[in-house]
Amino acid sequence: MRVLPAIDIRDGKSVRLFQGDFDQQTTYPIDPAVLAQDYARAGFRELHLVDLDGAKDGHRRNLQTIDKIVAAGDVQIQLGGGIRRESDLRELFSAGVTRCVVGSVAAADPRLVSSWLEEFGTGAIVLALDVRVQNDEPWVQTHGWTRSAGITLWQLLDAYADCGVVQVLCTDVACDGALAGPNAQLYRDTLDRYPAIELQASGGIRDIEDLQTLRGCGASAAITGRALLDGRISNSEIEQFLRVA
Numbered sequence: 001m002r003v004l005p006a007i008d009i010r011d012g013k014s015v016r017l018f019q020g021d022f023d024q025q026t027t028y029p030i031d032p033a034v035l036a037q038d039y040a041r042a043g044f045r046e047l048h049l050v051d052l053d054g055a056k057d058g059h060r061r062n063l064q065t066i067d068k069i070v071a072a073g074d075v076q077i078q079l080g081g082g083i084r085r086e087s088d089l090r091e092l093f094s095a096g097v098t099r100c101v102v103g104s105v106a107a108a109d110p111r112l113v114s115s116w117l118e119e120f121g122t123g124a125i126v127l128a129l130d131v132r133v134q135n136d137e138p139w140v141q142t143h144g145w146t147r148s149a150g151i152t153l154w155q156l157l158d159a160y161a162d163c164g165v166v167q168v169l170c171t172d173v174a175c176d177g178a179l180a181g182p183n184a185q186l187y188r189d190t191l192d193r194y195p196a197i198e199l200q201a202s203g204g205i206r207d208i209e210d211l212q213t214l215r216g217c218g219a220s221a222a223i224t225g226r227a228l229l230d231g232r233i234s235n236s237e238i239e240q241f242l243r244v245a
Contacts, residue, residue, distance in 0.1 A: 001215040002046060003242060004078060005039045006202070006225035007032050007069075009062045010052040016226050018177040022056065022146075026177075028229055033068045039228075040074035042235045043242065046098070047075050048202075048223045054082020055103065056143065070096040080128055080169075089120060101169060103128035104142040107149040110159035117163045126200065127160065129153055130171040131186070138186060141173055157194050167198045169223070175204030177226055182210055187217045208237045 008015050010025070014032045018024035028035075036047055049069065054060035060082040070077050079092060080101025089100050106113045106127045117125055131138035131153050138153040149156070153170070160166050170190060172183035182204040191199055201214045202223040211233075214222045227233045 001211070001219055002221040003044070003211065003238065004046045004048040004200075004221060004223045005044055005228050006048045006050065006223050007035055007039075008050045008052055008225060009065055009081075012062055012065050014229075015052065016177050016229065017052070019173055019175075022052075024177075026226075032065050033072070036069045037072065037074060040072075043239055045075055047077055048101075049077060049079045049081075050101075051079070051081030055080065056146065057082075060088075067095060078126065080126070086116060086119075089116060089125070093120070093124070099124055099126050099167070101126045101128045103130065107140050107142050107151065107156060110156065114160065114163050117160075117166065122164055122166050126167040126169050128169045128171075129156055130169075130173055132173050133183070133186065138172075153190065154193060157190075157197070165196050165198060167200065167220075168194075169200040169202060171203040173203070176202070178204055179206040179226060179230075179232070180204050181206060182214060182222075184213050184217050187214065187219055191218045205233075207232055208241055211241055 009032050014028040014030050014035055016026045039047060051060050051062045053062060076098040078099040079097045083100050083102050084105050092100055102113055102125055130141050132141055140149040140151050140153055140156055142149050172186055175183050182201055187201050198220040200221040200223060201219040205224040205227050211222055
């Protein structure tokens with residue numbers, strides 16, 4: 001299982017949100033580009049970047065910061081936030097982004113995103129299908145988790161059934177930034193229903209044991225932000241984990 005440090009960027013700063021709430025933000029006193037270099041030196045080969053301004057309103061205002069990270073060329077970059085059009089994909093791939101994460105439009109227009117998967121390949125696009133669990137059903141959230149798509153995760157994944165082995169990044173919003181542990185049961189249920197997808201698990205990871213749990217669930221990758229920023233997972237722990245992940 002791969003592990004990707006998350007760098008959430010808002011107004012050019014490294015931040016973390018609590019349960020996706022833009023009013024509950026923690027700002028970290030480190031430049032996102034410097035943080036990316038630190039992760040590269042720690043041995044990570046991939047980073048997960050999120051343009052939170054883009055995710056919220058579709059206006060990607062952190063391009064200069066993102067370009068600086070990509071230009072360093074130290075690691076592969078997976079980027080999400082505000083990607084709404086095919087022209088966005090072409091621009092980011094041309095800039096050196098390895099994978100683009102598509103969220104709101106993946107829920108709103110599966111036919112369009114399916115055409116992108118065919119055009120660019122399933123290895124280049126990740127579907128960000130983030131959920132709030134209500135009455136035991138995972139309901140998909142969009143626009144930086146500020147709106148419900150009115151559709152369950154299962155219904156949306158059915159819409160992509162003919163696209164082959166798709167990459168899906170799934171976050172239980174209630175877990176995100178809470179350091180209360182990931183929703184392992186959600187990931188088990190998802191892979192039981194859709195064993196062909198490559199699942200990236202995100203939200204709630206607090207320690208190395210949670211990463212081990214996610215590996216046991218069958219996740220292809222795990223994304224963690226606050227646990228690394230707060231030092232809850234040490235470089236030595238992650239180095240040992242990655243040897244066998």
